[in-house]
Every structure is written in C-alpha cells, then in structure tokens.
Amino acid sequence: MFRFHHPNRLSATFLRRFGHYVSVTDNIRNGPPHFYDYANLLQRCAALDVLRKVHAQIITTGFQRNPFFLTKLIGGYFGGEEPDIDSARKVFDQMLDRDVFSWNTVIRGYASTGFPGEALYLYNLMTKTGVPANKFTFVFVLKACAVMREGTRGDVFHGMVFKLGFDRDVYVSNALLAFYCNVGEIRMSQQLFDGMSEKDIVSWNTMISGFIENGQEGEAVVFFNEMVCLHNLRPDNSTLVSILPACARTSDIRMGLWIHSYILKSGMELDSALGSGLISTYATSGHVKTAEEVFCWVRNKNLVVWDAMIWCYGMHGREEEALCMFSRMIELGLFPDGLVFLCVLSICSHAGLVKRGWEIFLRMEQYGVTKTEEHYACMVDLLGRAGLLSEALEVIESMPFPAGKDVYGALLGACRIQNNLALAEKVAEKLLLLEPDNAGRYMLLAKMYKEAGRLHDEARMRKLLSEKKIRRPVGCSLIEIGSLHHIFVVNDESHPSSQQIFETLKNLEGIMEDELVTRHG
Structure with missing residues (x-):
C-alpha cells in the first residue's frame, strides 16, 4: 500500500510510479486537490492492474462512496482491453446512490462486452427504482437489442424514443439506424435516414455498412457516391473500411482505384483494415501485382492482411506463392487462426495438393486452433x-x-x-x-x-x-x-427500363438475322 506525504494530496511517488503525474495546481477548480488528482488518474488509467491500485487508494482515502469516482471505476473496469466485468458489477452493487449516469455506464458496459441480456435486465431494474432514462440510455439499450436481434423489443424502445422526443437527436437516431440494420430491417433504416433533419458521418457510415451486411452492395455504393459527390462529405477511415467489401464483392475496380487514390492524396494511414480491403478488391478484379504492392505498403500487417494476400494468390491459381506466403507469415512469428487455415486448406483442395493439405490440417493443433x-x-x-x-x-x-x-x-x-x-x-x-x-x-x-x-x-x-x-x-x-x-434473370421484367431493353434485344436479333442472310445468301 502506498503512503501519502500530505493528507490532502496524492504522493508524487505514487503518481510518477504509474507515469500519470498530475500537477495539482493545474487541476484545482473547486474542492480539495486530491479529488482532481484521482479524477485525472481514473481518466488516464488504461492497464487493469493500475486501475485496481487506484481503486485501492480511493478506498483508503474515504472516496469509496463518491458516486462520481465509483462510476468512473465501473467504466474503467468495463472499458479495458481485458474487461473485468465482475469487479465492475461489485462496484455498482455496492453503490448507495445511483444516478442515471451510473446506470448508463453499467448498461453500456454489458451491451459492449457481449452480455446484452444483462444490459436489458438492468434497464428494467433502473425503471423500477424510479430513475428516468435519458437519451443515452436508449442508445445503449438499442445496441443491446441489436446484438440480441430483439426486433420487437427494439421497436418498443423506438416508440419510447419518439414519445420522449429523443428521435431528433442525431446520436439516438444513429443508434436506431444501427439497430434496424442489425435486425435486417434495412428499409426501415433508410426511411429513418431520409427523415433525419441532421446527419453526420456516422449516419452515412451506418447505412453503408448496413447495406453491405444485408447483401445490398449496390445500394451501399449508391450511398457512398451520394455522400461524396452530392453532399461533399469527406469519407473517414470507417467509411472506406465499410465500402471496400462492396468493391471486392462486385469487382468494382474503378471505385477501388478512387479509394486508393483518396487514401494517398489525403495522407491517410494505410492500416491493416484498409490494406486488406484494397488487396481483396484488386484480387477480385485480377490486379494481383497491385495487390502485392498494397501488401508491401501496409505497416504492422495483421493476420487479416496476410490472409487477404494468401487468398489473392489462391484465387488466381498461384498456390505455390500462397503457401510460401503462409510459411513466411509463420516464420515472422505470426500464429495463423482458423480463417487463415481455412483459406490455405481451400487452396490445397482446388490445387489437388493432398499431402500439403494433410500436413497443414494436422498442424492446426500445434497452433491451438480448433x-x-x-x-x-x-x-x-x-x-x-x-x-x-x-x-x-x-x-x-x-x-x-x-x-x-x-x-x-x-x-x-x-x-x-x-x-x-x-x-x-x-x-x-x-x-x-x-x-x-x-x-x-x-x-x-x-x-x-x-x-x-x-x-x-x-x-x-x-x-x-x-x-x-x-x-x-x-x-x-x-x-x-x-x-x-x-x-x-431470364424473362426478368422488374427493371424500370425492361421494355426498352427487350425492344433493343429484338432489334439486335433482327440485325443478326439480316447479317446471316447477307453472308449466306
């Protein structure tokens, strides 16, 4: 346990030990200095072990009943790279005074860490205790409904959002868009999007990714073009990561080239997500050489990038290069996951490499892949x-x-x-x-x-x-x-220009018949 040199402030030794030294005089607003020191520490804590030590200091200094600190602790336990859900819940259960901020923090934590059912349970508990929900509450419960595919429950929350007037808030509207996209109600998402008085980049990104997730890549491309060309919005990293799968699936090389050029001109970092998307787009369009160049440019290549390049080689019958890439990846210390093994086994299957396929299949256990x-x-x-x-x-x-x-x-x-x-x-x-x-x-x-x-x-x-x-x-x-x-499809009359198309085909048939008569007459 760390000791204090002064009863009203954290020891400089404690602060420096965790690399979070805070100048007390810079942080004092209203209240004792150590209050702001702890607030800054909780804001900056990233490692779980450091958070636990700060938690212990809060207890020893008598702040364990302060709802502000306890709520920050809950958020910290939920928000780390390795969430400590049990500790977060213990802190929440021991709170005597819970406001809507505290409830929202724990509801959001469960919704974001794979426990949406618990998030909805806590929402019901909150309403029973008489704490009124605010707009942020509905954002988190809608996320939980989206994860659980709870369409009916989400519709109920939508009605409550409309009744309370929160639907005019862009943050809440974006949550509704994401919910309907997740449950497959893409048309409802589009109606909401069209009716939004204010749209931000998240709104557009949500619709683009929603169309792709629901198998409507063409609509995603239309939305992307409208966003860039008609509304002059600059796509961000999330926009490009979302639209690139549509380019790959439709072999839209023109759009892929535009995105690639935009990344270079804007100085955007070619990270793993963008790099793997570009590699897949070039692969489906037959531009293997360009895919190789993109692979070389990507910094900090992760498994997704390697898998995309291996798949690119396999797709074009270059199985030896694909398998060499697989071996090279392992030599560099990267452990292949189930997707990489699936890609390599598929390449061996189509290339008829029985012995290599057996060897790779048996090696899965070596890397702990189920x-x-x-x-x-x-x-x-x-x-x-x-x-x-x-x-x-x-x-x-x-x-x-x-x-x-x-x-x-x-x-x-x-x-x-x-x-x-x-x-x-x-x-x-x-x-x-x-x-x-x-x-x-x-x-x-x-x-x-x-x-x-x-x-x-x-x-x-x-x-x-x-x-x-x-x-x-x-x-x-x-x-x-x-x-x-x-x-x-055959005899398809659903296209708006179907009559003109059929007339053109009929005219072409007539021209072909006349040409045949001329040649053989």
Missing part, C-alpha cells in the same frame, strides 16, 4: 477431388461432432466428380434431412441419375422438387453502368 466443420469440409473436398473417397469417409468418422451440411455437401460434390452414385445416394439421404429446401442437392442427384440412365429416378427427384414447391436457383447476369449494378 477444427470447425468448415475445416473438415475442406479436407473432405480435398480428398474427394483426388478420388480418395474412403479416406474422406474416415475423416468424417473421426470428427469429434456430428457432420453437418457443409461436410456432407463436400462429399456429395466429390461423389459427382468421381461418379460414385451408390455413395451419392447415401449422402444425399442425409443432406435432404439437413437441408430439405436446398434445390441444388436434388438437382445434383437428378443429373447423376440421368447420366447413369436411371431416368425414372431422375423424374422422381424432379417431382419431389415440384411437390415440395422448392424453387431452383436461378442464374443471373450483372452489368455495371455508372457505378450502378443492374442484375437480370
């Missing part, structure tokens, strides 16, 4: 593609948990490649129980029956599809015009 169903599915696919169906079955039997749709799906695909109809029927039987509405499984088996000349069984599978009213997956075409992506 094998998931996706990893086993990769091994089944690897062995199945190589014609080693017996070994693939042995892998399935060795699994520490029941095989699921991914594993049996990989085995069914292998049966199709190796033309093993007998095994395919057994696998399909399991798959149709796991995925009764997956039309692809029925169609694959029907094709195998047709190739084997078992037309009666083929007709039976197609009849099952019809009786169960399972829709078969429909192929589509995608065209990019002015950064907008237009998707078409």
Whole structure:
C-alpha cells in the first residue's frame, strides 16, 4: 500500500510510479486537490492492474462512496482491453446512490462486452427504482437489442424514443439506424435516414455498412457516391473500411482505384483494415501485382492482411506463392487462426495438393486452433477431388461432432466428380434431412441419375422438387453502368427500363438475322 506525504494530496511517488503525474495546481477548480488528482488518474488509467491500485487508494482515502469516482471505476473496469466485468458489477452493487449516469455506464458496459441480456435486465431494474432514462440510455439499450436481434423489443424502445422526443437527436437516431440494420430491417433504416433533419458521418457510415451486411452492395455504393459527390462529405477511415467489401464483392475496380487514390492524396494511414480491403478488391478484379504492392505498403500487417494476400494468390491459381506466403507469415512469428487455415486448406483442395493439405490440417493443433466443420469440409473436398473417397469417409468418422451440411455437401460434390452414385445416394439421404429446401442437392442427384440412365429416378427427384414447391436457383447476369449494378434473370421484367431493353434485344436479333442472310445468301 502506498503512503501519502500530505493528507490532502496524492504522493508524487505514487503518481510518477504509474507515469500519470498530475500537477495539482493545474487541476484545482473547486474542492480539495486530491479529488482532481484521482479524477485525472481514473481518466488516464488504461492497464487493469493500475486501475485496481487506484481503486485501492480511493478506498483508503474515504472516496469509496463518491458516486462520481465509483462510476468512473465501473467504466474503467468495463472499458479495458481485458474487461473485468465482475469487479465492475461489485462496484455498482455496492453503490448507495445511483444516478442515471451510473446506470448508463453499467448498461453500456454489458451491451459492449457481449452480455446484452444483462444490459436489458438492468434497464428494467433502473425503471423500477424510479430513475428516468435519458437519451443515452436508449442508445445503449438499442445496441443491446441489436446484438440480441430483439426486433420487437427494439421497436418498443423506438416508440419510447419518439414519445420522449429523443428521435431528433442525431446520436439516438444513429443508434436506431444501427439497430434496424442489425435486425435486417434495412428499409426501415433508410426511411429513418431520409427523415433525419441532421446527419453526420456516422449516419452515412451506418447505412453503408448496413447495406453491405444485408447483401445490398449496390445500394451501399449508391450511398457512398451520394455522400461524396452530392453532399461533399469527406469519407473517414470507417467509411472506406465499410465500402471496400462492396468493391471486392462486385469487382468494382474503378471505385477501388478512387479509394486508393483518396487514401494517398489525403495522407491517410494505410492500416491493416484498409490494406486488406484494397488487396481483396484488386484480387477480385485480377490486379494481383497491385495487390502485392498494397501488401508491401501496409505497416504492422495483421493476420487479416496476410490472409487477404494468401487468398489473392489462391484465387488466381498461384498456390505455390500462397503457401510460401503462409510459411513466411509463420516464420515472422505470426500464429495463423482458423480463417487463415481455412483459406490455405481451400487452396490445397482446388490445387489437388493432398499431402500439403494433410500436413497443414494436422498442424492446426500445434497452433491451438480448433477444427470447425468448415475445416473438415475442406479436407473432405480435398480428398474427394483426388478420388480418395474412403479416406474422406474416415475423416468424417473421426470428427469429434456430428457432420453437418457443409461436410456432407463436400462429399456429395466429390461423389459427382468421381461418379460414385451408390455413395451419392447415401449422402444425399442425409443432406435432404439437413437441408430439405436446398434445390441444388436434388438437382445434383437428378443429373447423376440421368447420366447413369436411371431416368425414372431422375423424374422422381424432379417431382419431389415440384411437390415440395422448392424453387431452383436461378442464374443471373450483372452489368455495371455508372457505378450502378443492374442484375437480370431470364424473362426478368422488374427493371424500370425492361421494355426498352427487350425492344433493343429484338432489334439486335433482327440485325443478326439480316447479317446471316447477307453472308449466306
């Protein structure tokens, strides 16, 4: 325990020992000097062990009942790199005087550390004690509802926000946007966004990431263009990190180049998040050389950056370079995680590298990585593609948990490649129980029956599809015009310009027929 040289101020030894020396004369406003010293210490404490020592000093100096200090302690215990949730709750439970600030701190702490149910429980407890919620309370409970996918509960909070007039606050409105995006109500988010009288960069970022999370990359690009071109808002790091996945998934190289140029011109740091996004965008667009250059420029490369570059090589059939990159990463002291192993195993599978795949699969335990169903599915696919169906079955039997749709799906695909109809029927039987509405499984088996000349069984599978009213997956075409992506399927009349498109196609057919007549006439 540390000693004080003066009863009314912290010892300079104590302050210097933690590197948090505070000049008392600079911090005095109203009250004794040590009050402000503790306030500054609590504000600056980052390490958990230091926070605990400051907590002990607060107790010994008689401030353990001060609600301001106790609330700061709760926030500190929740907000560290390794949150100490138990200590935070003990401090909160021992508080005799809890105001809305104290309640908000503990509710936010639980919502942010993966315990949204406890956050909502504490909200109910707060209301029962008669403490009125403020606008910040609703921000935190909406976050908890978003994590839990509690759509109904969130709707109730939305009604309360509207009733209390908090919906005009941009901070609360952004929380509502994020909530509806998280529960899949993207159209409701858009309606709220359109009705907001004040929007900040967080509002735009929330909508962009919300569209991407809900599989609407085209809408995300539209919003990004509107934000930059029409509203002249400067995108920040979060904006670019959000929009880059849309560029990668749609192979929008033009947008990727614009973002890359903006990063360079604005002097923005090319961190791991931006670097991995750019690498993925260049990879899907076929610009491997540029992806390599981006990889070299990224400082403090984390696993995500390495994984993006390994995936880039594997995507373009450069499996040796991908595996060399994997080895180089390990040599530099980085431990691969489950995603990296999944990427490398997938590369081995498509390249037919059975021995290398086995070696990498067995090395997962060496790095303490738990094998998931996706990893086993990769091994089944690897062995199945190589014609080693017996070994693939042995892998399935060795699994520490029941095989699921991914594993049996990989085995069914292998049966199709190796033309093993007998095994395919057994696998399909399991798959149709796991995925009764997956039309692809029925169609694959029907094709195998047709190739084997078992037309009666083929007709039976197609009849099952019809009786169960399972829709078969429909192929589509995608065209990019002015950064907008237009998707078409067979006989699609949903596009606003469909009539003009069909007329143009008809005219082109006529021109082609005339050309054929001219050539062969």
